Amino acid sequence: MQEESSNMVPNSDFLDNNKPLNIAIVSPYDFSYPGGVTNHVENLYSQLKKRGHSVKIAAPSSLNSNTLDDPDFIAIGKPIPIPTAGSVARITLSLRLGKNVQDFISSKRFDIVHIHEPVSPTLPLTFLRLVEDSALVGTFHAYAKRRTSLSLSRFILRKWAAKLHKRIAVSEAAHEYIDRYLPGDYEIIPNGVDLEKFSKKSINPEKFNDGKINILFQGRMEKRKGFNHLLKAYSNIKWTYPNSRIIVVGPGNIDREGRQIIAERGLTDINFVGFVPEEDLPGYYQAADIFCSPATGDESQGIVLLQSMAAGTPVLASSIAGYKTVITNNKDGILIDPLNESIFSSALLNLVENKTLRRTLSSEGLKTIEKYDWNVVTEKILTVYKEALLKKKNPN
Numbered sequence: 055m056q057e058e059s060s061n062m063v064p065n066s067d068f069l070d071n072n073k074p075l076n077i078a079i080v081s082p083y084d085f086s087y088p089g090g091v092t093n094h095v096e097n098l099y100s101q102l103k104k105r106g107h108s109v110k111i112a113a114p115s116s117l118n119s120n121t122l123d124d125p126d127f128i129a130i131g132k133p134i135p136i137p138t139a140g141s142v143a144r145i146t147l148s149l150r151l152g153k154n155v156q157d158f159i160s161s162k163r164f165d166i167v168h169i170h171e172p173v174s175p176t177l178p179l180t181f182l183r184l185v186e187d188s189a190l191v192g193t194f195h196a197y198a199k200r201r202t203s204l205s206l207s208r209f210i211l212r213k214w215a216a217k218l219h220k221r222i223a224v225s226e227a228a229h230e231y232i233d234r235y236l237p238g239d240y241e242i243i244p245n246g247v248d249l250e251k252f253s254k255k256s257i258n259p260e261k262f263n264d265g266k267i268n269i270l271f272q273g274r275m276e277k278r279k280g281f282n283h284l285l286k287a288y289s290n291i292k293w294t295y296p297n298s299r300i301i302v303v304g305p306g307n308i309d310r311e312g313r314q315i316i317a318e319r320g321l322t323d324i325n326f327v328g329f330v331p332e333e334d335l336p337g338y339y340q341a342a343d344i345f346c347s348p349a350t351g352d353e354s355q356g357i358v359l360l361q362s363m364a365a366g367t368p369v370l371a372s373s374i375a376g377y378k379t380v381i382t383n384n385k386d387g388i389l390i391d392p393l394n395e396s397i398f399s400s401a402l403l404n405l406v407e408n409k410t411l412r413r414t415l416s417s418e419g420l421k422t423i424e425k426y427d428w429n430v431v432t433e434k435i436l437t438v439y440k441e442a443l444l445k446k447k448n449p450n
Contacts, residue, residue: 074106075165075439078158078188080181081113082174084133084144088274088305088329090357091170091195094224094245096332098168099126101432112158114146114177130154131177142276143174151180164188166439171195172218173211173236182214189442193222194232194240197354197376208235219442222435227375228354241438244379245357246431249423251336252364258341259327266323267298267406270342270367272335272358273349275306280348280372282312283392287348289319290399295406299323303330303338339365343412344405347371348392356380359387360426363419368412370401380426386418 081095095111102109103126115129131146131154155177159167167185172178172192182190192215215221215236223229223240233240262268269288273279281302288300302325308316316324330338339345345362347369353376360380362369369387371377381387390401405412424430 074108076162077102077107077109077439078162078164078167079109079111080167080169080178081111082143082145082171082178083113085111085113085115085127085129086117087133087144089144090245090355093332093357094193094195095170097246097248097428098432098435101428102436105432105436108162110158110162110164112155112177112181114144116144128158130158145175146177147175149176151177152184155180155184159185159188165443166191168193168435168439169218173215179214182217185217189220189439189446190218191220191222191438191442192218193224193243194228195224195245195354196352197225197227197231198352212236219445220438222438225355225376225379227379230375231354241434243431243434243438244426245355245360246428247357247360247364247423247426249364249427249429251333252339252361253366253420254336256337256340258337262299262301262325262338262341265297267295267344268301268342269298269402269406270301270303270338270345270362271347272303272338272345272361273347274304275302275308277309278350278352280350280392281308282315283348283350283395283398284346285312285315285319285321285324286395287392287398287402288324289315289321290395291403291406292321292323294403298406299325301325301327301338301342303327303335305329335361336365339367342367344402345369346402347377348390348398349374349377350392353377360423363387363423364426366416366420368405368415369419370405380422382422385415386422387415 079095081091083089083091099109111127112130114131114133116133131148133144133146135142135144167188168191169178169181170193172182221238221240222243224245229240339362345367347358349372351374355376359369372392373389381389383389388401390398392398
């Protein structure tokens with residue numbers, strides 16, 4: 055039996071006594087495919103459920119089965135891969151989502167509707183357009199130097215973004231990016247990491263536990279993730295340190311350029327593991343001596359950096375805006391220009407040779423990561439929910 059959703063009054067019990075909330079979380083991306091926003095939503099969902107809140111997730115899914123194997127996940131729309139900013143966004147472009155979204159909204163009296171990438175087509179915008187009786191919170195994840203689509207549509211999007219009672223950006227880089235097009239007040243609340251899961255001793259993949267120096271790359275095989283730059287740097291140290299390897303974890307296939315680099319430079323010991331379930335990731339991070347993320351841009355923060363630091367693995371990463379919000383160069387990680395093969399190779403060689411440096415970076419990283427623990431992040435988001443409810447109740 056459906057609950058009435060009209061004339062909803064914000065949950066005054068929560069405002070006064072922190073009573074449980076009814077929360078809807080909306081994601082624009084294929085929920086059956088790994089990615090930073092999906093990781094964020096899954097972890098936030100789990101944290102909110104642990105605290106006794108009622109939570110539903112709405113997102114597109116390429117799978118017919120329930121992605122979460124849980125009735126709390128509702129698939130709305132079939133995703134289509136759309137190339138964007140050196141990546142692929144798996145979003146639904148259906149213009150007939152209105153009824154499904156309205157049915158979802160009407161199925162429960164939601165106190166909060168939390169929309170991730172709220173001005174993305176078409177699912178988030180449909181929610182933004184149709185939700186009237188709930189407090190609206192939007193989290194902005196993206197970063198880019200420039201986005202033509204936002205520039206052209208910013209005046210229309212500002213109308214819909216004005217419906218948000220509270221706005222969150224996951225980093226200062228993400229904030230600066232979205233504020234160019236949709237100026238307003240933003241809370242900076244980062245992506246989180248399950249500190250307990252990644253720091254707790256895990257079972258390492260046995261075949262990589264043989265004394266070799268393990269260099270881990272974890273992420274989708276997309277050009278902007280910079281894997282080919284790692285191959286070039288690795289080729290310059292492999293013959294000096296033959297007892298080393300690269301471990302590649304993540305979906306997708308190496309491209310033609312990458313295959314050519316391997317063939318021309320005669321590279322060996324490159325292990326493509328493929329997709330790894332979230333619960334198995336800590337073992338790969340802990341098996342690594344060095345984690346490397348040579349992304350070339352459009353990263354707003356970098357969940358992979360958080361996971362590596364939580365596992366105690368030293369980080370070598372790109373000196374890009376999003377990563378600089380997490381890593382302090384030469385303190386809790388090393389930041390380099392991945393396009394400069396010589397500098398990249400020297401930094402990688404230094405980490406391979408210098409065990410003391412690796413230990414120092416690991417120790418400092420474990421200090422830095424504490425503020426990104428999902429327990430801390432969730433409490434900050436709940437504070438935003440309370441502020442959104444208050445604004446909904448007293449708009450002036």
